[in-house]
Amino acid sequence: xxxxxxxxxxxxxxxxxxxxxxxxxxxxxxxxxxxxxxxxxxxxxxxxxxxxxxxxxxxxxxxxxxxxxxxxxxxxxxxxxxxxxxxxxxxxxxxxxxxxxxxxxxxxxxxxxxxxxxxxxxxxxxxxxxxxxxxxxxxxxxxxxxxxxxxxxxxxxxxxxxxxxxxxxxxxxxxxxxxxxxxxxxxxxxxxxxxxxxxxxxxxxxxxxxxxxxxxxxxxxxxxxxxxxxxxxxxxxxxxxxxxxxxxxxxxxxxxxxxxxxxxxxxxxxxxxxxxxxxxxxxxxxxxxxxxxxxxxxxxxxxxxxxxxxxxxxxxxxxxxxx
Amino acid sequence: xxxxxxxxxxxxxxxxxxxxxxxxxxxxxxxxxxxxxxxxxxxxxxxxxxxxxxxxxxxxxxxxxxxxxxxxxxxxxxxxxxxxxxxxxxxxxxxxxxxxxxxxxxxxxxxxxxxxxxxxxxxxxxxxxxxxxxxxxxxxxxxxxxxxxxxxxxxxxxxxxxxxxxxxxxxxxxxxxxxxxxxxxxxxxxxxxxxxxxxxxxxxxxxxxxxxxxxxxxxxxxxxxxxxxxxxxxxxxxxxxxxxxxxxxxxxxxxxxxxxxxxxxxxxxxxxxxxxxxxxxxxxxxxxxxxxxxxxxxxxxxxxxxxxxxxxxxxxxxxxxxx
Numbered sequence: 001x002x003x004x005x006x007x008x009x010x011x012x013x014x015x016x017x018x019x020x021x022x023x024x025x026x027x028x029x030x031x032x033x034x035x036x037x038x039x040x041x042x043x044x045x046x047x048x049x050x051x052x053x054x055x056x057x058x059x060x061x062x063x064x065x066x067x068x069x070x071x072x073x074x075x076x077x078x079x080x081x082x083x084x085x086x087x088x089x090x091x092x093x094x095x096x097x098x099x100x101x102x103x104x105x106x107x108x109x110x111x112x113x114x115x116x117x118x119x120x121x122x123x124x125x126x127x128x129x130x131x132x133x134x135x136x137x138x139x140x141x142x143x144x145x146x147x148x149x150x151x152x153x154x155x156x157x158x159x160x161x162x163x164x165x166x167x168x169x170x171x172x173x174x175x176x177x178x179x180x181x182x183x184x185x186x187x188x189x190x191x192x193x194x195x196x197x198x199x200x201x202x203x204x205x206x207x208x209x210x211x212x213x214x215x216x217x218x219x220x221x222x223x224x225x226x227x228x229x230x231x232x233x234x235x236x237x238x239x240x241x242x243x244x245x246x247x248x249x250x251x252x253x254x255x256x257x258x259x260x261x262x263x264x265x266x267x268x269x270x271x272x273x274x275x276x277x278x279x280x281x282x283x284x285x286x287x288x289x290x291x292x293x294x295x296x297x298x299x300x301x302x303x304x305x306x307x308x309x310x311x312x313x314x315x316x317x318x319x320x321x322x323x
Numbered sequence: 324x325x326x327x328x329x330x331x332x333x334x335x336x337x338x339x340x341x342x343x344x345x346x347x348x349x350x351x352x353x354x355x356x357x358x359x360x361x362x363x364x365x366x367x368x369x370x371x372x373x374x375x376x377x378x379x380x381x382x383x384x385x386x387x388x389x390x391x392x393x394x395x396x397x398x399x400x401x402x403x404x405x406x407x408x409x410x411x412x413x414x415x416x417x418x419x420x421x422x423x424x425x426x427x428x429x430x431x432x433x434x435x436x437x438x439x440x441x442x443x444x445x446x447x448x449x450x451x452x453x454x455x456x457x458x459x460x461x462x463x464x465x466x467x468x469x470x471x472x473x474x475x476x477x478x479x480x481x482x483x484x485x486x487x488x489x490x491x492x493x494x495x496x497x498x499x500x501x502x503x504x505x506x507x508x509x510x511x512x513x514x515x516x517x518x519x520x521x522x523x524x525x526x527x528x529x530x531x532x533x534x535x536x537x538x539x540x541x542x543x544x545x546x547x548x549x550x551x552x553x554x555x556x557x558x559x560x561x562x563x564x565x566x567x568x569x570x571x572x573x574x575x576x577x578x579x580x581x582x583x584x585x586x587x588x589x590x591x592x593x594x595x596x597x598x599x600x601x602x603x604x605x606x607x608x609x610x611x612x613x614x615x616x617x618x619x620x621x622x623x624x625x626x627x628x629x630x631x632x633x634x635x636x637x638x639x640x641x642x643x644x645x646x
Contacts, residue, residue, distance in 0.1 A: 002451060016523065050519050082409065083432065085517065086405065086434075087404045087514050088637075092638065096509055099507070104503055105636070106638075108429050109409070117427070125447050129325075181428040183415040183416055183417070183418040183420065183428065185419070191410050193408045194408065195466060196466045198369070198465035199349070199470035200341065204466075312411060
């Protein structure tokens with residue numbers, strides 16, 4: 001076991017809510033079309049914030065809730081596919097904003113598996129050489145959405161969430177994990193192509209900020225592979241599916257989650273879903289869900305939980321955590 | 324100690340060489356101006372490759388040199404500030420290209436400290452839960468260079484390099500590290516600002532791919548802070564500066580390296596410099612240098628080496644490694 005405790009969790013979403021009905025005012029879509037297919041009623045969209053602003057708010061909340069000072073942090077890792085810049089990274093902006101003078105900081109790029117991948121990395125850092133750090137998933141996906149493309153525009157939202165993790169001698173932390181990447185299927189979900197151009201060869205490829213998705217392939221991928229990584233992680237931990245109290249899955253689509261629960265032979269009640277309120281917030285989604293469930297008391301100390309992410313890369317990953 | 328061995332190293336640069344003299348044909352500059360100030364004579368620039376192509380070539384070389392098959396890899400981490408896309412990440416493209424079916428993959432964003440930061444993360448993964456992985460630094464910086472701006476265009480080059488790391492029971496690996504981030508100084512070196520724009524609020528900020536650098540501030544930062552992280556890492560390892568056989572520093576500028584060697588009270592001969600041939604290749608530079616020095620026999624088993632990165636973020640980091 002890699003021993004750590006989740007000291008605190010926090011989430012932040014922009015105030016501005018865009019409902020399906022509002023989308024229908026400028027796009028050939030409707031709540032009657034979107035909701036049955038995705039489970040989404042609304043999403044949050046930034047007014048004037050960028051990803052580093054949302055991530056900084058989460059960091060400040062984590063410090064305020066925990067009573068830990070910025071100077072006590074050893075690291076800040078941000079999972080994001082929508083950074084403000086290629087340098088500095090979002091985590092480095094957060095580190096500067098909160099004056100975490102003893103923390104190093106970097107971003108991890110693994111799209112919708114970002115939260116699971118970052119927690120795995122933070123867990124290894126706490127098990128080997130550091131005491132305490134922030135793990136944040138933060139996204140402003142509204143800047144990667146083509147708002148003329150009704151096949152993707154209805155799916156995504158902005159938000160950020162994170163946890164403050166601390167090394168502990170208690171028997172809690174990461175029991176096992178399974179992380180997988182399927183780069184041969186990367187074309188099924190892409191975003192943020194960066195222009196490749198220089199003086200000598202001219203423009204090799206044009207910039208294309210937007211999401212491009214083969215929805216059917218991603219659906220098939222997720223419903224097939226998430227049970228695989230969950231099973232593999234449970235096997236490594238010598239645990240059964242029944243022994244998990246709550247499954248926190250990346251909130252891409254309510255139908256994907258229902259299908260995974262069914263294939264996995266577990267009651268849907270053990271798979272909480274909040275995608276109705278946020279849409280798909282990529283690396284932020286599991287953190288938002290975790291924080292809501294901790295506030296509601298649905299997730300609490302003493303439980304054994306599973307986190308599972310999946311999406312762009314393509315990637316998937318599952319963590320089994322003893323709280 | 325986090326025990327691992329560097330099984331192999333490899334580096335790849337694009338064939339196309341751009342000399343200072345060629346730059347002078349379309350820019351108000353000259354070799355006489357550039358070389359004394361930077362130590363750079365030439366850089367490599369892609370013909371039609373992107374970052375994932377260079378990184379894939381490095382991965383294939385590492386496999387060919389080591390005789391290890393792609394299936395035997397547990398992870399692929401790429402340090403880059405010039406990814407092809409925001410998703411998939413470069414590491415995920417490499418994973419798909421080489422068919423590393425058992426490896427998970429993600430990118431780390433820490434600019435010129437990318438190589439040092441990725442090795443630190445890989446080291447923690449090998450110490451806790453995995454057997455073998457690739458760590459690659461890969462950059463196509465020519466796409467982030469404003470070729471009209473002579474203050475930055477002369478500095479950067481394209482390239483990639485990496486190492487195959489394996490867990491070991493031998494007394495070799497990471498002795499100590501010091502990683503630091505200085506986000507409050509992030510404005511001194513920025514690149515790749517991503518457009519923030521959505522239907523509801525319009526354009527919040529415009530895309531700006533280009534490097535912007537306050538050269539004097541970055542110079543002062545590097546010459547001040549690299550000795551700090553080196554000293555801190557040596558202190559943690561209970562070692563003196565004299566006990567290090569070779570110092571492999573990020574190759575940004577020969578004058579920075581000379582100044583650091585002087586401040587650190589170590590002979591310049593222990594700080595090899597190859598920036599003349601490549602320019603600043605960001606996350607790739609230390610790996611290119613390491614591979615060249617291993618081929619030349621200057622770096623070999625039994626030595627104790629120090630790696631130090633510094634740059635965008637701002638970030639710095641030092642690793643003390645027993646070979």
